Amino acid sequence: xISGAKPGKGGKALSAHLLKGEKGQEVTVIRPRGVATRGDLxxxxxxxxxxxxxxxxxxxxxxxxxxxxxxxxxxxxxxxxWWRAFEVEFGLTSQAYCGAQHLxxxxxxxxxxxxxxxxxxxxxxVTNDFPRRTYVNLIVGFELxxxxxxxxxxxxxxxxxxxxxxDDVIAWMSKHGLIDADKPVAPVTSAERLxxxxxxxxxxxxxSACLAAWDASSDGPGFARExxxxxxxxxxGTAGPIVVDASGTAHSVARAVGxxxxxxxxxxxxxxxxxxxxDMKLEGASHGQVGRNPRGSEVAVGDPGRAVGSPGxxxxxxxxxxxxxxxxxxxxxxxxxxxxxGRSTARGSAHAEKSGRRVYARAxxxxxxxxxxxxxxxxxxxxxxxxxxxxxxxxxxxxxPGQTDIWGVPIS
Numbered sequence: 401x402i403s404g405a406k407p408g409k410g411g412k413a414l415s416a417h418l419l420k421g422e423k424g425q426e427v428t429v430i431r432p433r434g435v436a437t438r439g440d441l442x443x444x445x446x447x448x449x450x451x452x453x454x455x456x457x458x459x460x461x462x463x464x465x466x467x468x469x470x471x472x473x474x475x476x477x478x479x480x481x482w483w484r485a486f487e488v489e490f491g492l493t494s495q496a497y498c499g500a501q502h503l504x505x506x507x508x509x510x511x512x513x514x515x516x517x518x519x520x521x522x523x524x525x526v527t528n529d530f531p532r533r534t535y536v537n538l539i540v541g542f543e544l545x546x547x548x549x550x551x552x553x554x555x556x557x558x559x560x561x562x563x564x565x566x567d568d569v570i571a572w573m574s575k576h577g578l579i580d581a582d583k584p585v586a587p588v589t590s591a592e593r594l595x596x597x598x599x600x601x602x603x604x605x606x607x608s609a610c611l612a613a614w615d616a617s618s619d620g621p622g623f624a625r626e627x628x629x630x631x632x633x634x635x636x637g638t639a640g641p642i643v644v645d646a647s648g649t650a651h652s653v654a655r656a657v658g659x660x661x662x663x664x665x666x667x668x669x670x671x672x673x674x675x676x677x678x679d680m681k682l683e684g685a686s687h688g689q690v691g692r693n694p695r696g697s698e699v700a701v702g703d704p705g706r707a708v709g710s711p712g713x714x715x716x717x718x719x720x721x722x723x724x725x726x727x728x729x730x731x732x733x734x735x736x737x738x739x740x741x742g743r744s745t746a747r748g749s750a751h752a753e754k755s756g757r758r759v760y761a762r763a764x765x766x767x768x769x770x771x772x773x774x775x776x777x778x779x780x781x782x783x784x785x786x787x788x789x790x791x792x793x794x795x796x797x798x799x800x801p802g803q804t805d806i807w808g809v810p811i812s
Contacts, residue, residue, distance in 0.1 A: 401482065401537040401549060402467040405529050410449040410461035410513065415442045418500040418511045426503040430510065434496025444498035448515045451496060455517030462492075462516050462526055467509040471547050475508040478544060483512070485536045491524050531556050538578075542569045547576065554578040599647040603656075606632070606645055610653060611660035614668070620677040636682035640674060653677075783809070 408414065419441055421427040429441045434451075437443040445461075452460035464486070468478040479501075487493045492514050499512035516524040531553040538557055541548050551557075558579050561569050573579055592603055613626035624634040632643040634653065642650040654670035661668040787809075804810050 401469050401478070401541055401546070403464060403482075403486075403533050403537065405462060405464040405526070405533065407457075407459040407462050407516065407526060409459055410445055410452075412442055412446075414461070414463060414513060415445040415498075418513065421502050422504065424504055428501045428503070430499045430501050430512075432496070432498035434494075434515070435498055441498060441500060445513055448496050448498060448513065452515055452517035454521050455523055456521050457516060457523035460516045460523060462514040462524075463511065464514070465509065465511045468507070469541070469546050469549065470507075472544070478540070478546070479508060479510050481544060482536065482540045483510075485540050486533070489532055489536050490526060490529075495524065535560060538569065538573065542572050548573065548578055550578065550581060554581065595649065599645070599649050601645055601647055601649070603651070606643070606651055607656045607660035610643060610656040611664070614657050614661075614673075614676075617676075620680045623676060624680070624682075634677075634682060640670075641677050641682060 419427055419429075429439065429444075432438075432444050435444045435447050437447050449461060466479060466482055468475045468482075472478045487495075495515050497512050497514040499510060501508055501510045514524075516526065518524065534551050534553040535557050537551070538548060538561075540546075554573060558570050558573060561567075561573075570579075596602055609630040609632060610627065613623055613630055613632070616626045617623040627634050627643060631646055635642055635644055635650070637650060637652070639652070641653045643653045643656065644650050654673040657673050658667050658670060
């Protein structure tokens with residue numbers, strides 16, 4: 401049983417994703433709940449999103465997909481049983497949802513978008529959803545006699561089952577070696593999978609090449625030479641040494657060596673990798689090469705801490721921010737000690753982000769004031785000043801019978 405979930409805001413992009421099937425797939429809109437619209441998934445999701453306006457949660461739509469195991473004799477039976485157990489576990493039995501089911505080669509998997517908004521404005525609690533969905537997977541798999549898939553949350557689920565007195569499920573898990581097995585590690589994350597699809601280069605090959613170069617060398621220059629023989633270039637990134645592959649994409653060399661060595665049995669720590677490279681003077685990465693920051697999002701290597709496509713992104717060499725003519729005139733942006741360089745980088749990024757927010761705010765203000773009746777605004781301002789003068793005793797009301805009140809304000 402494989403399931404995935406992600407909260408969000410909904411929108412047409414989500415409904416289009418639910419309706420988008422792979423080549424050869426048949427997509428069917430499932431019967432929704434709590435929705436008046438029938439047939440059109442875009443309108444169904446739009447109605448559900450509209451019903452979450454009162455909710456205090458920032459992401460009131462919960463998207464879940466379910467893939468029954470290959471050994472399931474009847475996918476629909478597994479799907480129906482899983483949704484029932486899932487709704488009970490997460491408290492979604494009365495929440496509105498819509499979705500679509502995909503059919504390919506006789507196998508089905510299903511997507512649903514649930515509303516997390518409760519009538520009182522609170523949101524349904526979906527915290528710790530991964531272990532909770534794992535609990536649902538194992539309960540349904542046990543009841544239907546399926547073969548369980550390896551999971552990193554087997555021990556925590558077994559502890560909960562022991563508290564609930566479900567020794568039969570625990571014995572079933574132990575029989576299939578789930579409890580004592582090592583935690584499975586995905587070969588690539590979803591973000592790394594996107595990098596592979598963009599570059600056409602498997603990250604596993606880069607990691608193995610980095611580890612082979614590590615084993616074949618004993619110092620930093622030798623490591624760089626071995627990497628070059630394998631088509632990789634050792635350079636300096638914003639957060640440490642990187643390797644640049646044939647497509648120009650940058651990867652953390654410490655992470656690549658560590659991941660490859662962990663699969664071999666013993667991880668080589670990042671400190672050991674950086675210690676071997678030492679104080680080698682490495683060339684910085686050129687602008688446009690893409691690497692990975694510590695949080696896993698894509699960043700331009702020449703643009704410290706700035707996500708690709710975000711406001712304020714700029715160029716420059718690795719470890720340096722873009723120096724404007726004004727900065728040069730004020731003596732800022734020049735290379736200096738590491739601490740000073742880091743502070744100038746942070747100031748430059750914060751300034752660029754603040755400038756981007758100001759530009760956006762001005763554009764929104766111009767758009768909002770495009771249809772303003774300025775003549776009415778001027779009339780209201782003159783009337784306001786007149787009333788203030790009267791209240792201070794410096795002005796005298798002009799009362800026109802039948803046309804103004806005693807204060808001289810026109811009667812509409």
